[in-house]
Amino acid sequence: MAKEIPEIKVYNTLTRKKERLVTNVPGKLTMYSCGPTVYSFVHIGNLRASLVSDLFYRYFKKAGYDVIYVRNYTDVDDKIIETSKKENLSAADIAKKYLLEVEKDFALADMAEPTLKTTVTSHMPQIINMIQKILDNKHAYVTDEGEVFFSIESFPDYGKLSHKKTDELQVITRIEVNPKKKNPLDFTLWKPAKPGEPFWESPWCNGRPGWHIECSAMSTCHMGDQIDIHHGGEDLVFPHHENEIAQTEAATQKKPFVKYWLHNAFVNIYKEKMSKSIGNVLLARNILNQYGKEITRFMLLSVHYRAVLDFSDENLEHALSGLHRIYDAKAKAKELLDKKSIIPDLRAESLWGEFVSQSEKAKKEIGDHFANDFNVSGALARVFDLIREFNRVLSKSLMQATPASQLGAQALIAVLEDDLGSVLGFGGDEPSKIFKQLEQIKIAKTPNLARPTDAEIKLAIKARAQARLSKNFQEADRIRKDLEAKSIILKDSPKGTTWEYK
Numbered sequence: 389m390a391k392e393i394p395e396i397k398v399y400n401t402l403t404r405k406k407e408r409l410v411t412n413v414p415g416k417l418t419m420y421s422c423g424p425t426v427y428s429f430v431h432i433g434n435l436r437a438s439l440v441s442d443l444f445y446r447y448f449k450k451a452g453y454d455v456i457y458v459r460n461y462t463d464v465d466d467k468i469i470e471t472s473k474k475e476n477l478s479a480a481d482i483a484k485k486y487l488l489e490v491e492k493d494f495a496l497a498d499m500a501e502p503t504l505k506t507t508v509t510s511h512m513p514q515i516i517n518m519i520q521k522i523l524d525n526k527h528a529y530v531t532d533e534g535e536v537f538f539s540i541e542s543f544p545d546y547g548k549l550s551h552k553k554t555d556e557l558q559v560i561t562r563i564e565v566n567p568k569k570k571n572p573l574d575f576t577l578w579k580p581a582k583p584g585e586p587f588w589e590s591p592w593c594n595g596r597p598g599w600h601i602e603c604s605a606m607s608t609c610h611m612g613d614q615i616d617i618h619h620g621g622e623d624l625v626f627p628h629h630e631n632e633i634a635q636t637e638a639a640t641q642k643k644p645f646v647k648y649w650l651h652n653a654f655v656n657i658y659k660e661k662m663s664k665s666i667g668n669v670l671l672a673r674n675i676l677n678q679y680g681k682e683i684t685r686f687m688l689l690s691v692h693y694r695a696v697l698d699f700s701d702e703n704l705e706h707a708l709s710g711l712h713r714i715y716d717a718k719a720k721a722k723e724l725l726d727k728k729s730i731i732p733d734l735r736a737e738s739l740w741g742e743f744v745s746q747s748e749k750a751k752k753e754i755g756d757h758f759a760n761d762f763n764v765s766g767a768l769a770r771v772f773d774l775i776r777e778f779n780r781v782l783s784k785s786l787m788q789a790t791p792a793s794q795l796g797a798q799a800l801i802a803v804l805e806d807d808l809g810s811v812l813g814f815g816g817d818e819p820s821k822i823f824k825q826l827e828q829i830k831i832a833k834t835p836n837l838a839r840p841t842d843a844e845i846k847l848a849i850k851a852r853a854q855a856r857l858s859k860n861f862q863e864a865d866r867i868r869k870d871l872e873a874k875s876i877i878l879k880d881s882p883k884g885t886t887w888e889y890k
């Protein structure tokens with residue numbers, strides 16, 4: 389008999405409500421997640437988005453759904469073409485190179501393999517077909533140059549995902565006026581290639597698709613016209629996902645294209661928005677190499693997916709102490725299981741019997757937290773409660789290995805591995821390995837990740853000037869080197885000392 393699926397609630401951006409999940413086909417679930425554009429290494433924001441969809445996927449499978457999960461790679465795009473000029477490789481080679489690099493990072497993060505990973509360039513016939521359908525249904529038009537635009541005026545539902553009227557959207561997006569567009573919000577479905585750019589033949593011109601159409605084409609091609617869940621970072625709500633709805637519903641004439649839209653929030657770095665201009669972009673690979681997958685996953689998943697995640701020392705400390713508690717209890721449970729069982733005293737046996745039934749209760753409650761729009765912190769809090777109880781019973785029973793205490797140890801390990809580890813991807817490893825990692829991190833403590841604030845830099849510059857005045861050049865040098873380790877370079881001039889990022 390098929391497993392009974394629990395009642396699950398998810399927050400739907402479309403309705404702005406937490407809703408009960410009812411899939412199109414009972415027992416089956418189709419999910420599409422917008423993956424990265426492969427023109428560089430992925431950063432921590434991309435990693436969070438991918439880990440969130442990995443969490444959804446692992447949880448839905450565990451809950452008993454037969455899941456089809458499709459994640460794409462955007463492998464033709466303006467940024468890829470730009471990088472290809474810089475790196476002196478073809479656009480196809482750039483995409484191939486970075487796709488492999490992203491795969492390496494995802495493997496380091498122990499990401500579960502989706503049912504299908506798709507690329508744009510392997511779906512050109514489906515994309516062209518879909519654009520033709522949109523044209524046939526009179527939702528798009530072709531310019532003299534062969535560029536195909538979606539006409540948003542032909543689609544009265546436009547704005548339903550971002551909850552904006554089209555005139556508001558025009559103000560927000562400040563789109564440059566293109567005289568060939570009938571409405572400034574009309575967006576490209578197909579565009580002619582510039583000389584030297586990659587192109588595909590089409591009925592309209594030799595060119596390539598606009599960005600949005602790929603996800604519509606790939607999701608309908610592999611999962612049908614209507615899917616259950618579509619996920620992405622919240623920056624994709626508008627225009628990307630709004631446009632996906634318009635295109636798909638215009639092509640298939642079926643509503644809704646997606647039943648539940650799930651979006652995860654951003655990652656900030658030390659309370660600042662991550663951006664290239666500030667120079668605080670953290671690469672996923674650096675985080676994964678430095679901390680390993682368990683700590684990285686704890687840091688990125690323990691904060692609710694719809695809350696902004698601040699990557700900071702506190703976030704790291706929280707992960708280190710959380711994992712330490714989990715693996716400390718696991719190590720003790722394993723130690724207990726490795727001991728030879730002795731004849732118990734009855735009082736301790738009843739304490740352990742109580743613990744086993746508590747862990748059954750905890751299993752159910754952890755499941756309830758995940759079923760409530762992925763309340764990971766609720767699930768973790770319940771795990772820590774159980775660990776506290778385990779430690780209490782363990783000390784009361786003087787760590788004696790008895791038939792009942794060994795059942796208790798097994799129950800705890802089962803919660804850590806099956807209920808926590810299988811969904812969040814941490815808690816399932818060997819304690820000795822994790823302890824070693826935690827120890828190494830404590831030693832390194834990564835000062836160069838903690839970028840000092842402007843005020844702190846000014847203060848350091850002042851202290852250095854003081855040190856130089858009092859001829860303490862050793863101290864002045866130490867301050868300069870300390871800043872350099874944090875990527876701050878000082879420049880002395882007759883007017884004083886200025887600084888810049890390395």
Ligand SMILES: [Zn+2]
Nearest residue numbers: 422423603628
């Ligand atoms: Zn997409």
